[in-house]
Amino acid sequence: MALIKTENLTLSYENMTVIENLSFEIKSGDYVCIVGENGSGKSTLVKALLGLKKPESGTIELSDGLKQNEIGYLPQQTDAQRDFPASVFEVVISGCLNSRGVRPFYSAREKKTALDNIEMLGISELKNRSYRELSGGQQQRVLLARALCATKKLLLLDEPVTGLDPMVTSELYEIIERINKSGVTVVMVTHDMQSALKYASHTLCLTERESFFGTTEEFLQSDMSNFLKNGENGERSGEDD
Amino acid sequence: MIEIIREMFSAPILVRALIVGILVSLCAALLGVSLVLKRYAMIGDGLSHVGFGALAVATVANLAPIAVAIPVVILAAFLLLRLSSNSRIKGDSAIALISTGALAVGVMAVSMSKGANVDLNSYLFGSIISVSRGDVAVSVILALAVIFMFVFFYTKIFAITFDESFAKATGTNVSLYNMLIALLTAVTIVIGMRLMGSLLISSLIIFPALSSMRIFKSFKSVTICSAVISVATFIIGMIISYALDTPCGASIVCVNIAAFSVFSALRAIKK
Secondary structure (H helix, E strand, C coil): EEEEEEEEEEEEEEEEEEEEEEEEECCCCCCEEEECCCCCCCCHHHHHHHHCCCEEEEEEECCCCCCCEEEEEEEECCCCHHCCCCCCCHHHHHHHHHHHHHHHHHHHHHHHHCCCCCHHCCCHHCCCCCCHCCCHHHHHHHHHHHHHHHCCCEEEEECCCCCCCCCHHHHHHHHHHHHHHHHCCCEECCCCCHHHHHHHEEEECCCCCCCCEEEHHHHHHHHHHHHHHHHHHHHHHCCCC | HHHHHHHHHHHHHHHHHHHHHHHHHHHHHHHHHHHHHHHCHHHHHHHHHHHHHHHHEEEEEEEEHHHHHHHHHHHHHHHHHHHCHHHCCCCCHHHHHHHHHHHHHHHHHHHCCCCCCCCCEEEEEHHHHHHHHHHHHHHHHHHHHHHHHHCCHHHHHHHHHHHHHHHCCCCCCCHHHHHHHHHHHHHHHHHHHHHHHHCCCCCHHHHHHHHHHHHHHCHHHHHHHHHHHHHHHHHHHHHHHHHCCCCHHHHHHHHHHHHHHHHHHHHHHHC
16 A cells, blocks of 8 residues: 655755656555665655655655654754764654653653664663764664654655765664564665665666656666666776775 | 851842842753754854843833843844754854844944943943842743743753754654744843843853763753753852952853863763
């Protein structure tokens, strides 16, 4: 069943149209990667899916009982966050905020949800540590646990592996895959084409000229993937990864 | 020492200053944790200069100073908040622009009215004599509002301080809470600047939060510790100011410098 369905979606950023007439459908259990060049509208699309940006035209429809505030969002980290004095538990449980309305304190059930998610991500021993003392990979796990507190259905990850070393990156991908297998739909914006193609069931590729949505296999056979892969390789040839 | 404290409590002006000061220190410390962590600390500094301008103009024009200053500073707070969240205009230059502008307007107003009974020095560096009965009432209400907000919206304040985009995405009305914080900060600054002076009031917002962050590692402990540091340094500063006959604002800031040094040293030792 469709969890998110967009039809003829047009989005603009600072009065420039970045996405035009985009239609796609994400089903429960999918693992969708959004790839594309810088400036192709990936971040704008994320904002729109979160309900923080109104489409110029077209529609975004959430169904299957998914509420707007029930998307587990993993934003890109800000500088201010990296040295934030907060315990891991405080950060994770703040993900439960969407389900609580005006009540001022967390309930025992919410505390348990937070602890369960902490355990699921293998960070139990860090529970009382300070967020700012953790490594980049550990911080991402904490934020992932928080995102899971906010949702049971859909995770929306905005470039989750940026700045992580290869080892930690592959660990994080494995965790995300595990979460997906447990029944949570994953939508991930990424620059990391190879992993995107390895893990994703579906690919949404945005460029300034056209867009593609389909299964990852279909994407690999399309002209667009060749173009992008070549482009990526060309860009990277100077760097030693 | 006890003699000095007993003497202080026998003077009504000093008692008023102590009540207002303790309440303002408490509010400033609580709001300060959020402001410092959100990188909004300079907004406090900008607002105090706007407050100075508004107070000076109001006094020269023979209007009730607080009644003019509070709405003007609240307005400035909303404006600065908007500018900071708008990436197209650089927040730090906007703050500098507004604060120096307001300072200049205030100085012009004061110097053009030679006849008026205006003491520039007490505006800039504070004085306990300027604390009125009205200030006591406003600061009690303010303190209640800030404490109420912190207790009842504690979880939301944490969420928007730590991560605005996540809070927004999960349905928290971020701009409402930001405006509430800006509003309470504005009132705190106007009330506190009479005592601390407009050049020194932002220290009450920044110092306690930074000191407690040296040592404490969770948001809750940082918040509680910074409230305690703030009230303690205020009281010690007042006693020093009385005993040595020094200006109270500067004395309190000096005690805060000492507290910050001690906490930094403790952190270095712990590492």
